[in-house]
Amino acid sequence: MVQPIDRDAVRELIDGRDALLLEVLPPPEYEWAHLPGARNLPFAGLDGAAATLEPSRPVVVYCRDWACDLSPRAAHRLERLGVREVYDYPAGKADWLAADLPYEGHAVLVSRVMRRDPVIAFPGDPVDDLAERILSDPAGVAVVVVPRHRVVLGLVGPRELEHAPPEATAEQVMCSGITTVRPAEPLEGLPERMDRAGVHAMAVTRPDGVLAGLYTTGTTRAPESDPDL
Known part of the structure; x- marks a missing residue:
């Protein structure tokens, strides 16, 4: 059977x-x-x-x-x-x-080019502890994830850090309305779509929301929320 x-x-x-x-x-x-x-x-x-x-x-x-x-x-x-x-x-x-x-196969998917070791932050991490790690990292962002499960909650970048009070946490300042991308997404056309949306970094997640990596373009702009990306 x-x-x-x-x-x-x-x-x-x-x-x-x-x-x-x-x-x-x-x-x-x-x-x-x-x-x-x-x-x-x-x-x-x-x-x-x-x-x-x-x-x-x-x-x-x-x-x-x-x-x-x-x-x-x-x-x-x-x-x-x-x-x-x-x-x-x-x-x-x-x-x-x-x-x-x-x-x-010959497909070039996001999984083949994404960064598998992005800076991550837990929701309760103090912003002061994150700032140096974020600003010294080429991607310029930290992915905020749920401890243990690594489910993505949002991103923290220079824009979020700019006006954050010293006592703030990653969860309090993160951009939560981010667009994510699956590892199976074909790379063709994705950088152009991100450029039009003013986004330079996207969290790569599996269908269960768990972090797989980070995909970045060559720009240095801070990530923005764009539900239509």
């Missing part, structure tokens, strides 16, 4: 049982980005290729995302063709890439 599984189960099958990953999208989409080690087997070619799969090896089938029905259809077709252990990863590579996991 075909079993739908999530991202964590996919990783367990890869690490623990050397599962075979099959992307059933057309070759151009596979070449753009795919899970590490995945084999491209477009849906139309399943019947001819099923006999070449190792019978003892688990097979994980995926396509683009939840809205794409190719992976469940392919998984059930493989089962009908005699593949004994088939799993469907219905969230697909959109889910994998958004979680900042490794990928192969």
Whole structure:
């Protein structure tokens, strides 16, 4: 019986049982980005290729995302063709890439260029303690996160520091209405959009809001809130 599984189960099958990953999208989409080690087997070619799969090896089938029905259809077709252990990863590579996991292909996504060691601050950190770290850092901002969970709350930059009272905390002065970006965002066009919005730094977050990194352009302007970015 075909079993739908999530991202964590996919990783367990890869690490623990050397599962075979099959992307059933057309070759151009596979070449753009795919899970590490995945084999491209477009849906139309399943019947001819099923006999070449190792019978003892688990097979994980995926396509683009939840809205794409190719992976469940392919998984059930493989089962009908005699593949004994088939799993469907219905969230697909959109889910994998958004979680900042490794990928192969020629796509240049934010995850490949973002800074993974930005200055971070906790909500209760005094502004006085942050100022030197922020102003001496090339990005010129600190990402305010929830302790332990690292969920992003906002950014603190030179504008927030300028009029902050000495006793203020990061949470009290931060810009909370920031636009964030996912690791899976294609880099093409993003710097131009940020430039039009007057933004030079964006927190990169996973879908659960957890900090993955910081993407900055070459400008030195302080970050602004722009819900339409």
